[in-house]
Amino acid sequence: MTVRGRLAARGIDGVTLLVLPAVALLVLLFVYPFLYGLFLSFRPKDGSLLGNYARFFGDPFFRDTVWVTMRLALPVTLLNLLLALPIALRVRHLRRQRLLITVLVLPITLGTVLVSEGMLNYFGPQGWFSRTLMLLGLIGAPVKLVQSYTGVFLSLLITGFPFTFLLTLSYVTGIDPALEQAGATLGAGPSRRFRHVLLPLLLPGLAITFCLSFVQAYSVLPSAVLVGDPSRTTRVISIAAYQAAFEEYDYAMASTVALIMGATQLAVVGMALGLRGLLYRGPAGGAKG
Template sequence: MVETTTRSKGQQWVLSFPALAMFLGLLVVPLALTAILSFNAFDAMRGPLEEYTLSNYVEVFSDGYYYELFLRTALMSLAVTVVCILLGVPETIILSRMRPAWQGAFFVVILGPLLISVVVRTLGWSILLGREGFINNALSSLGLVDRPVQLMFSMTGVIIVLTHVMLPFVVISVWSTLQKLDAQVAHAARSLGAGPFTTFRRIILPQLLPGILSGAIIVFTLSASAFATPALIGGRRVKVVTTAIYDEFLSSLNWPLGAAVAVLLLIGIVLVVVGSNRMIERKFKQVFA
């Protein structure tokens, strides 16, 4: 019996080794090298030096410019998360009440942004958001605006495009939670005199909170680490942490400083995920206790 258990454990390690090797090679090792690089000294003439210092982190924490970048990134990610929740939750509830045939068709439409290359998708949105684009032409034709609205190279445009691609993550998270709900509970509340709004607020919404919070975590973290959309839609006017890292690596060539900013962004995202996971665990205990 002991030999069988030992052999089974050995087989598990052998089977999981390729995945572990890929995880270490593609994620852990690059992150570790980036963290080490963030402590290297930098000289404008010689580049990164084989000297270790905290000056890169001191520069980030002592410069208000980086505080503004992190605050702008957090607010952008929070705005995208809130909009995705406001749109995604009703959309998922409506989707759950459709016929199965319609559900499949609309799922393809909802997941469509994830099936398109990020560059192609972003360039398509740049055409729509331009001063002579479809959105401005439609607003002008309807008489809603007198002159083109500045959507390109603005935070508004960045939030619109990020919402478009992040919305499926909220829908998927809420959908998985919605499938576990017992519809008879809502029917019982209606039969006892509760209105539709009261039934949703007191019965359905508390049970959907775990899925909503899970989707919010995914959207927030992906929005905070997004690069292509802020770079192409926001341009030079809308600077966020990821575009600042890009500039440090490829424009200023100050790799250690860029690595320090990247490490701080990673730490901030991890703190958000850990704190949110604890909140989700408490909600799960309250809902399913």
């Protein structure tokens, strides 16, 4: 057997080589910078090995950003998930889903910068939101919703909810309706069908949805600056990383912050996926089990 033939038997031939350019480019632009950032983080300005990490965890100005980011990202993600699930369960029966989905894709495509700009107008003291509430007599004076924790929370709700919802919907529609019908035939009411049929099938997907939504919320940057209170209550970790890089020009510190950001969010994702490992993960399609 020739070398060529032997390689082909293992699946390596001309076609396989097509994967190389993409892999090489990603190694260069993704893996290498990551490793370089890791290397750089151990070479702080003061020369010690762990100086940057000591600075991060010693200085409340840096350390607290982890807590500030968690305090924003976790509640928003859970709220988005809690809203998305019942709504997705309703919407799957809807025949004209496409219009609703298209409307919900808008904030995702427009992005947080535009949503923030809109929020400054809309939720501002003279915006339509306050005006309507005052017209209805619900509030006496205009409410201040931007330039605060609430502002960032709302922005994460506006861009995050559609994201969470669309992911949830794709999992919900993946469940064969026959499974629920079987439950109904056996006499289970809606709440029992939800608890014993739908929820166990959905939980693994919901865990993934939680992870992806959380990662989005955790890396919030533009809205934390534009509609938040970026020096105090919404000084999220990505702001700290940005300032270290582009205001102090301390790339070693910036890489340290970015790596800690990655590690902390991976810790949460890891926990969610660990819990997911305990769940049932069988076929939900029904047709070919």
